[in-house]
Amino acid sequence: MTITVRGAEKRYVSRGREVRALDNVDLDIAAGEFVAFVGPSGCGKSTLLNMVAGILPLTGGTIRHDGVAVSGINRAVGYMTQVDSVLPWHTVFENVELPLKFRGVPAAERKSRVDAMLARVNLTGFESSFPAELSGGMRKRVALAQVLVYDPGTLLMDEPFGALDAQLKLLMQAELLAIWQATGKTVVFVTHDLSEAVTLASRVIVFSGRPGRIKAIETVPLAYPRDPFKVRFLPEFEACYAKLWAALAPEIAKGEAV
Amino acid sequence: MSAHADEAAAIGGGKTAAVAAWDAEQSARRRLILVGRIVVGVALVAFWEYASGRMIDKLFVSSPSAVSLRLWRWLGDGSLWNHLSITLYATALGFIIGSLVGFVMGLLFGRYRTIADIFDPYITALYSIPKIALAPLFIIWFGIGIESKVAVSASIVFFVVFLNTYAGVRDVNPIYIHATRIMGGNEYHVLRHVMIPSAASWVITGLKVSVPYALVGTVIGEFMSSNRGIGFIIAQATGLFDTTSVFAGLVILGVVGAVINVGLRHAESWLLRWKAQD
Structure with a gap:
């Protein structure tokens, strides 16, 4: 198992009241799996990822990752969020180079690895651009290059494509799937978009509203490689979506009623 | 992958007719502003010259011609540079010391909340004291030489830079810090690649605001007690009702302030070149 979660719990005090964000969660994620977390806002899916x-x-x-109990910052993963974690004051090249610099990779090797990674995400020619000069999709690809360049075995993604428009989102999903299939990394992908979860993941985990617990786990019966532009029109997609929606809908309604 | 090529083409690109027209419009506007500025300046000086002796007694307002002549004489006999150099030197020293200490303490306080909370009431109390009120004390401590002027301007600059740096560090998006640490960054990397650049626009604002303050601090010190400097010239001339020299001193201070500001604006746009241009 790449990730083993046992009895994970998160409580905190807010305005003098104890809040249980996550309650007694057990979960196993195997190496090379693509797992999606879905659930209403505040269900603890991002909490578990963090x-x-x-x-x-x-x-x-x-929580154990690659057999090691997680305590403090986990440097064996790649982490990508909806907010650009790309540093706006560094150029594209510098941003992608940073993790290699931090990890003590020699300069010559850094250059060749960054160049190769930028070519992989189609950003060759934009090395000296600042993130603010790029489009939203290009910035996402910089972020992707930044987490892939040091080759972590696990990618943790918190609604990474949340801020993109619908078409660009599909394009980025296709790119992520291609990278995942080529590299065999383990991906944990948090989203509030159920169709994104079914499109990408091999397994979807539905969280209940507060306190966050795992409500349902569903294996997606769609073979890879998948085409994000077409997969949602397949009958298997619909059936899987319906099953997950049946688990998810009451949780969202519960959240709305409060 | 043609989508990527299109995306690239839309952002990069050659100079089209629309771009050229826009550029022309901008440069026309810049010319208009420049001409307007010159007209306003000439009109103000001409009015001053006209009013002097006709509407207001020359004793109070002197006149541009008399002031220019005075400046010319000072320039010729070397007294301009003699006084200006000491004022600039004290200003620069006060600025450097005040902003360095302010920057380091701002970083420290921004990073370690407990330290900040412990010192908060004392900092607030010190900040509330008008720094001018400290000038006599500094003169007792450091004498009438350059040291007391440096101390006055450093004490003013310190607070401006400290408070801005502190606010800037507190303003850093925690996502950047987490992401940088997961990428493998240590405490120094976080400081160097996240905290300082993120706080930069605050710090630069603080530095920009504090340069004129450094000049003010120095001149105040010179007013109170000194034997050289632009502040000394103004104070001495005031005692002698020599308004021509007073105005000449003020003109020097105005020009110095403006020159420094232009330099700062260039430095700022280079340091913050990563920000999106409007």
């Missing part, structure tokens, strides 16, 4: 990344400490239970 705990795997080591950004948030657990208040109970354990």
